[in-house]
Amino acid sequence: MTTLPLLSLLVWTPIIGALLVLFGAGERNNGSTAKWLALITSLITLALCVPLYTGFDLTTPNMQFGELSPWFSISGLTINYALGVDGFSMPLILLTSFITVIVVIAGWEVIETKVSQYMAAFLVMTGLMNGVFAALDAMLFYVFWEAMLVPMFLIIGIWGGPNRVYATIKFFLYTFFGSVFMLIALIYMAIQAGSFSILDLHKLPMTLDVQHWIFAAFLIAFAVKVPMFPVHTWLPDAHVEAPTGGSVVLAAIMLKMGTYGFVRFNLPIAPDASLAWADVMIALSLIAVVYIGFVALVQKDMKKLVAYSSIAHMGFVTLGFFVAFALLATDHDMQAALGVQGALVQMVSHGFISGAMFLCIGVLYDRVHSRQIGDYGGVANTMPKFAALMMLFTMANAGLPGTSGFVGEFMVILAAFSANFWYAILAATTLIVGAAYSLWMYKRVVFGEVANSHVAELEDINRREQFMLVVLALAVLALGLYPKMLTELMEPTVQHLLQVSLQSKLPGA
Amino acid sequence: MLENGMQTFSFAPMAAELFVLVMSCVVMLVDLFVPGPNRRNSFWMAQATLLGALLITINLSSLPNALVYGAHFMHDGLGTVLKVGLYIVTAIALLYARAYIAERQFMRGEYYLLSLLAMLGAMVLITAYSLLTIYLGLELMSLSLYAMVAMQRDSKQAPEAAMKYFVMGALASGFLLFGMSLLYGVTGHITIPHLSMLPSDEGALMLYRFALVFIIAGIAFKLGAVPFHMWIPDIYHGAPTSVTAFLGSAPKIAAFAMIMRLLTEAMPEVKADWTVMLAALAVASLVIGNIGAIAQSNLKRLLAYSAIAHMGYFLIGIASGTSEGYAASMFYILVYALMTLGGFGMILFLARAGFESDNLSDLKGLWQRSPWYALLMMLIMMSMAGIPPFIGFWPKLQVFMAAVNAGQVWLALTGAVFSLIGCYYYLKVVKVMFFDQAEDKSPITASTAMRVAISANGLAMLVLGLFPSTILAYCLKAFGG
Numbered sequence: 001m002t003t004l005p006l007l008s009l010l011v012w013t014p015i016i017g018a019l020l021v022l023f024g025a026g027e028r029n030n031g032s033t034a035k036w037l038a039l040i041t042s043l044i045t046l047a048l049c050v051p052l053y054t055g056f057d058l059t060t061p062n063m064q065f066g067e068l069s070p071w072f073s074i075s076g077l078t079i080n081y082a083l084g085v086d087g088f089s090m091p092l093i094l095l096t097s098f099i100t101v102i103v104v105i106a107g108w109e110v111i112e113t114k115v116s117q118y119m120a121a122f123l124v125m126t127g128l129m130n131g132v133f134a135a136l137d138a139m140l141f142y143v144f145w146e147a148m149l150v151p152m153f154l155i156i157g158i159w160g161g162p163n164r165v166y167a168t169i170k171f172f173l174y175t176f177f178g179s180v181f182m183l184i185a186l187i188y189m190a191i192q193a194g195s196f197s198i199l200d201l202h203k204l205p206m207t208l209d210v211q212h213w214i215f216a217a218f219l220i221a222f223a224v225k226v227p228m229f230p231v232h233t234w235l236p237d238a239h240v241e242a243p244t245g246g247s248v249v250l251a252a253i254m255l256k257m258g259t260y261g262f263v264r265f266n267l268p269i270a271p272d273a274s275l276a277w278a279d280v281m282i283a284l285s286l287i288a289v290v291y292i293g294f295v296a297l298v299q300k301d302m303k304k305l306v307a308y309s310s311i312a313h314m315g316f317v318t319l320g321f322f323v324a325f326a327l328l329a330t331d332h333d334m335q336a337a338l339g340v341q342g343a344l345v346q347m348v349s350h351g352f353i354s355g356a357m358f359l360c361i362g363v364l365y366d367r368v369h370s371r372q373i374g375d376y377g378g379v380a381n382t383m384p385k386f387a388a389l390m391m392l393f394t395m396a397n398a399g400l401p402g403t404s405g406f407v408g409e410f411m412v413i414l415a416a417f418s419a420n421f422w423y424a425i426l427a428a429t430t431l432i433v434g435a436a437y438s439l440w441m442y443k444r445v446v447f448g449e450v451a452n453s454h455v456a457e458l459e460d461i462n463r464r465e466q467f468m469l470v471v472l473a474l475a476v477l478a479l480g481l482y483p484k485m486l487t488e489l490m491e492p493t494v495q496h497l498l499q500v501s502l503q504s505k506l507p508g509a
Numbered sequence: 510m511l512e513n514g515m516q517t518f519s520f521a522p523m524a525a526e527l528f529v530l531v532m533s534c535v536v537m538l539v540d541l542f543v544p545g546p547n548r549r550n551s552f553w554m555a556q557a558t559l560l561g562a563l564l565i566t567i568n569l570s571s572l573p574n575a576l577v578y579g580a581h582f583m584h585d586g587l588g589t590v591l592k593v594g595l596y597i598v599t600a601i602a603l604l605y606a607r608a609y610i611a612e613r614q615f616m617r618g619e620y621y622l623l624s625l626l627a628m629l630g631a632m633v634l635i636t637a638y639s640l641l642t643i644y645l646g647l648e649l650m651s652l653s654l655y656a657m658v659a660m661q662r663d664s665k666q667a668p669e670a671a672m673k674y675f676v677m678g679a680l681a682s683g684f685l686l687f688g689m690s691l692l693y694g695v696t697g698h699i700t701i702p703h704l705s706m707l708p709s710d711e712g713a714l715m716l717y718r719f720a721l722v723f724i725i726a727g728i729a730f731k732l733g734a735v736p737f738h739m740w741i742p743d744i745y746h747g748a749p750t751s752v753t754a755f756l757g758s759a760p761k762i763a764a765f766a767m768i769m770r771l772l773t774e775a776m777p778e779v780k781a782d783w784t785v786m787l788a789a790l791a792v793a794s795l796v797i798g799n800i801g802a803i804a805q806s807n808l809k810r811l812l813a814y815s816a817i818a819h820m821g822y823f824l825i826g827i828a829s830g831t832s833e834g835y836a837a838s839m840f841y842i843l844v845y846a847l848m849t850l851g852g853f854g855m856i857l858f859l860a861r862a863g864f865e866s867d868n869l870s871d872l873k874g875l876w877q878r879s880p881w882y883a884l885l886m887m888l889i890m891m892s893m894a895g896i897p898p899f900i901g902f903w904p905k906l907q908v909f910m911a912a913v914n915a916g917q918v919w920l921a922l923t924g925a926v927f928s929l930i931g932c933y934y935y936l937k938v939v940k941v942m943f944f945d946q947a948e949d950k951s952p953i954t955a956s957t958a959m960r961v962a963i964s965a966n967g968l969a970m971l972v973l974g975l976f977p978s979t980i981l982a983y984c985l986k987a988f989g990g
Contacts, residue, residue, distance in 0.1 A: 072978035143897040180925035
């Protein structure tokens with residue numbers, strides 16, 4: 001085991017890199033110094049993930065690569081700078097670091113004004129997002145969680161589309177709205193437990209009434225972030241207005257924080273309330289899957305369509321978690337594990353797919369400056385390579401076997417079957433609706449006659465764009481063909497979570 | 510204890526106050542005879558006074574807590590920390606004011622003299638331990654501030670604001686004085702330790718509570734807590750910005766000391782009464798302050814309403830009635846003073862001769878004009894909104910923790926929900942700076958000292974936020990935590 005503080009490095013390298021980009025490179029050489037510095041920083045961050053992956057112990061559900069030093073004391077409680085990862089957070093840190101490289105490349109030629117600030121904002125965000133996943137102290141988690149909003153607020157607001165101000169303020173306030181309740185819940189529990197450590201909060205016994213309140217507070221915070229029906233309305237706005245890189249980060253990573261919050265806080269901290277809420281949560285998830293799927297079908301704006309499809313896909317994640325609870329109650333432990341694992345696979349897979357979809361739309365937008373499906377048609381004639389790659393991602397989005405999109409959904413549907421036949425039927429409609437909206441959009445944009453002069457003048461993707469899309473395509477296929485590389489990372493942690501969740505935390509139980 | 514004080518009489522505990530008093534006279538004389546170009550000498554003398562007072566206070570901090578001078582004067586850790594905060598705030602406010610008052614033709618020696626006297630009043634208020642000295646300090650501070658508001662004679666708004674401030678302030682003092690006289694009538698004492706004994710008979714107890722109500726009304730007036738907040742937006746707006754920066758920060762620190770002395774130390778027996786009253790004031794301030802700020806298009810008014818809202822959070826801590834809560838409120842008020850100085854400091858920084866830069870629209874496109882200062886202003890706004898990791902978050906957290914610990918989860922929840930509404934108008938400021946197109950493309954003219962000061966002030970939001978114990982530890986120590 002290395003003695004390097006690997007997680008700290010993963011958090012602070014991008015942030016320090018961002019400072020260098022901002023103050024060291026600035027707008028020199030038309031911003032190309034800033035770009036290269038940002039790329040190098042993101043690559044170093046990605047390289048730091050290698051020892052994290054190889055050094056990760058697959059046999060234990062305990063926190064690994066732990067770091068602990070007291071930060072300061074407030075009202076008699078110590079807030080620690082405590083970091084650590086388990087099977088849930090480690091893959092997400094890998095995902096974050098990976099997506100950052102893609103995002104830096106994606107902004108390479110596209111961003112023309114204030115390049116250094118754009119790159120710096122993304123790097124800062126990467127560090128903060130890694131911090132969210134690695135934090136083991138509730139207050140540290142909260143700090144990272146909130147701080148992350150600031151760079152995203154600026155990214156959407158400065159480099160976004162015409163309606164960006166509305167979208168970004170909505171994004172900020174929605175998320176902030178959720179987290180104030182979380183803050184009070186954290187304070188309440190920390191005072192009860194005498195510690196801000198998340199692991200201590202896991203052990204805190206609470207009555208069912210209190211658990212209900214705590215669960216509700218966390219639910220508001222995380223449901224907004226996921227986003228779950230009915231608090232999802234910020235997402236289409238934010239996605240549509242954000243620059244491509246912003247959409248990618250938003251879809252690929254930020255949404256995962258909501259579901260990560262569920263496994264890190266809701267389920268282990270309030271297991272009894274989670275069980276009691278399981279039906280409601282399943283219902284909301286199914287509404288997201290089915291209803292939002294239909295909403296996606298009628299979108300005329302490509303980004304909006306993918307945004308709604310993200311909500312539907314994230315519905316699978318929450319479905320997986322809470323189906324597991326319903327299953328635990330009826331002693332279907334195996335299937336419960338399947339549900340949770342499927343949900344986690346879906347998180348990572350959706351990170352790749354949605355990121356890739358937004359990049360594809362970005363590629364088209366950079367050329368035509370329109371996101372309307374109606375402005376396209378016959379793109380395959382002028383951009384064959386692009387059409388092929390986008391085909392793969394569209395299929396993955398629809399859940400085609402062999403791609404990563406299939407694995408998670410299939411596992412969750414299987415688990416849902418054991419819980420309730422109708423859950424599974426409703427969840428499975430996504431395979432039809434998902435195929436419908438994805439493929440229909442693809443057909444209208446890519447196939448057919450060349451629709452107009454803009455499309456006729458399109459140039460196929462250059463090397464830079466090829467590179468980022470091909471890398472993502474490989475990731476989608478790899479995860480689709482060999483999901484074990486992800487599931488084996490999570491296996492002990494999933495088992496541990498289910499064990500913890502089985503134990504009632506009611507006092508005296 | 511009193512007798513001991515008489516036997517070994519020493520000026521030491523009030524050396525800082527005496528020093529400031531003497532030096533303010535010296536500043537007046539220096540300004541009369543050798544002001545130097547642009548009153549440079551007066552300025553530096555004032556700053557030297559603050560530095561000297563700082564050194565004296567730090568030196569004296571090792572003395573044990575003592576009640577001296579006939580029990581009118583308290584030397585304790587609380588006073589030391591607050592006074593140090595006061596010096597820093599005053600020094601920054603004077604620095605920010607320099608160019609502003611010169612450009613507006615009211616760079617006179619009196620500005621420095623009055624600032625020092627107002628600060629002296631605040632110092633007396635902080636250490637005062639009897640009703641008399643409290644009132645003395647309060648009036649010295651208030652009268653100096655009235656004059657400062659009125660100093661810009663050729664402005665239309667300033668004299669009007671001064672008039673309002675004076676009338677309102679006099680009314681508040683009247684309330685306070687009436688409460689104090691009732692208290693004296695009931696207990697027969699004016700020193701704080703003697704006031705805490707509840708009178709035994711029903712009628713006197715009634716009067717004691719009556720006194721409490723008037724004292725709280727007086728305090729709430731001075732703090733600008735709803736429903737005694739009406740003067741705040743007008744005065745903040747009408748006063749010259751440099752005075753507003755001072756007015757919005759230093760007196761709040763002193764007011765905290767006044768609350769500590771008058772409520773927690775003088776009337777602990779009726780704690781159940783005043784915690785409820787303060788909680789009600791807190792909620793009302795949160796509501797009116799945060800909602801009122803949304804509609805403002807003038808930055809000074811916006812910050813005025815935000816000040817009202819901040820007093821709401823500040824009062825939550827005291828309303829918990831625990832020493833943990835007091836420490837939280839103390840932390841809050843010190844951090845707030847720093848943030849509000851930053852906010853008004855930025856307005857001063859962007860202002861130039863003939864241009865106040867106090868409308869929200871004046872900040873349009875600041876990011877394009879100067880990314881660095883836009884970033885600093887964003888740090889200040891985010892800090893005020895209570896977004897971690899900026900410093901403004903930690904006192905909010907501590908205040909909420911104190912409330913939850915005292916069983917007032919609802920109060921913490923109310924505060925948290927209203928911080929969401931507050932967030933909106935701070936975001937609006939950020940939005941104007943970053944997302945709107947600049948109309949005014951003129952370069953920023955400011956002295957190097959000003960640039961350094963505002964940069965330090967803005968960066969402090971982040972740096973102190975990462976290392977909050979630099980302030981927090983002293984607050985906890987002041988309350989023996």
